[in-house]
Amino acid sequence: MFDHLSWSPFTQGYTMWIHHGESFVRNSTISPSTIPNMVEDTIIVEDPIQNMINDAFRVDKNHANEIPYASNLEIDQEDYAMPSATQERNEAKEYYELAREREQTLYEGCRRYSRLSFLVKLYHIKCLCGLSEKAMAMILELIKDAFENANIPSSFYEAKKSITKLGLNYVKISACPNDCMLYWGEDEERETCKNFNTSKWKTNEDVSVNKKKKKIPAKVIRYFPLKP
Structure with a gap:
């Protein structure tokens, strides 16, 4: 708990809850300039994929530019050790690789999906419908063959490497x-x-x-x- 709060402290001055799905209620007694993430009385729409990346690597959205703290470690209460510099570097590398995938468009001119959000949505469908890995591999091969310029992996193995980094394994x-x-x-x-x-x-x-x-x-x- 101490490590978590040290890395992701409470936002200073956070007295009006707007970060947990609440709808914003206009109040003439509150100045929008005093509310975090508010611009001209309008809440900035957050990117759910970026939130997933931050959650997977325990990065607070207010400190998204900082190197992520090593996470997903098996911790023994009797033999606790802070993560090594190598572990932190590896996690930082994976974090920025996913961040780059989030910024890559699925194809030129596409605004609805990035490369990463498309893979996450496809994997979601796989889970909901109980599709086999073989079926997913065939679907990816078909999409890649039909849409040559689509920015997607040619194999399900490559797609899973990105999904696994999000902790969805x-x-x-x-x-x-x-x-x-x-x-x-x-x-x-x-x-x-x-x-x-x-x-x-x-x-x-x-x-x-x-x-x-x-x-x-x-x-x-x-x-x-x-x-x-």
Whole structure:
């Protein structure tokens, strides 16, 4: 909490709430010049994509020009260490790479979407509709082929690299099909369930004969870390 408040302090003189979705109510007793982010009684429209970038890297919008503090670190209360200079440089590099993508237009003359906002919207559709990565790769290839001047990656792998930097990633964890345990931590290397002795992997009958003989978990959960 101390580190968070030191890096992102409360805005001085912030007595009228306008930064949390509230609508502005005209009040003749308040001068617009005293309200942050107000120009001629009109609230400046914020960029949601820039807000996402700032949130991912813990950058306060009032200090957006400063180098972002290293975030998304696994912190052990008994062995806490401040991020190294290398970690901070890497985070700063990723931050400015995303900022540049936000400024890149999707195509010449396009004002509705930037390269980054288009990828975020496309990824949102993927999640809502349950599209596979293969389907997304084919869609990107089609768009790239149809619109040669579109500023988008040619593969879903490249697109995911930008999405992952925003913290919109997850961890896959193998699970027992009976929902009684996760193969996680000290149980990560187990091959069978410690409660029912069922296999961690799908049986040969479950796997298509056309696929390569690769072990496939019987069940997988997707874990979204809450701290980042």
